[in-house]
Amino acid sequence: MSKPPIPRKAVYRLSLYHRGLQRLRANRVATVSSAALAKAAGVKPTQLRKDLSFLGQFGTRGLGYSVEALAARLTEVLGTTRLQPVILVGAGNLGAALLGYAGGFAREGFEITAAFDLEAGRRRVGDAKMPVHPISGASEFIRAHAIKLAILSVPAAAAQEVTNLLVGAGVQAILNFAPCVLQVPPHVVVNTVDLAMELENLSYFIR
């Protein structure tokens, strides 16, 4: 693949368009204008057209986009054509909560294939009562199953050490719920979701 990568924020917006298209498809809508799709995603139509230009030619002037074709192209570009295996590391309160939501991730194309924890033989967690393996087995599992994606929900104090282990074994992308900034090599991408920080941020705006 020699094409330049799509910028990070544009990829987020492609996901938003993807969602909008899925809803239109569920409602049996066949075509959509750039103005309508932009509104559904909360962006300006010029932004949408610029973002979709990363996908090559799409849409017919005056007729809009084919919902089916654009959705299929986005699925392909976003890499969610096949079920993507993911491991979860850290099966404390938040990790258990996330495992409880495994069905929601699966609907979007991500399958949590194993869970690991720092405390060996912690317990079974989540609705599916998924077994939790000791972290010592994570490297081997990652290599054996070519896992590229990990959800990290360990305490902040352990997050960097666990990250080093995951990256060393081949993980290339981490969805990080630990409230800290992770240091990773350039080929690794980290998205951090800090739920308490989101609430704190909102808290500032309600006085």
Added chain:
Amino acid sequence: MSKPPIPRKAVYRLSLYHRGLQRLRANRVATVSSAALAKAAGVKPTQLRKDLSFLGQFGTRGLGYSVEALAARLTEVLGTTRLQPVILVGAGNLGAALLGYAGGFAREGFEITAAFDLEAGRRRVGDAKMPVHPISGASEFIRAHAIKLAILSVPAAAAQEVTNLLVGAGVQAILNFAPCVLQVPPHVVVNTVDLAMELENLSYFIR
């Protein structure tokens, strides 16, 4: 309050500094340089100094910041001095998972005081087996307890309608987990956390 509000992104960074300071305090560190605090938050020192200028005068040239004083000032500015009441609306899989993490929110200053769902008398959920009330009682509860902050974890199809109800009753800030863009009046702030979209975004970068 006549001071202009701090920009949205700066408020996020203040939360990052707040975290860093809490860790330093736990390690009994009394003062910190702007360079060290900036590194812990993953920002440039010039950015940190600019952000902290929103708080007024802080730090002594050559000595750095007092960890205790700066942390206290940030707690005050971020409005997390007292326990902030929050309601959760939508007690399906994700909502139940979030209620299971209620202890984590409480540690950060947010208390989930009630849970509501579209299906009346749904069930009790979470570790604390919190009762889930029918949504019809939400407006009265919000008014009676002057609730300003809500966590929204209903399906996308119901999210806008529920948002209108919450805002009508006095909610000013929403942490939205529904995968959609909510329309709200200017005095209401929405932060959206879309877990599947975060994974989809990472997925793009691992090919």
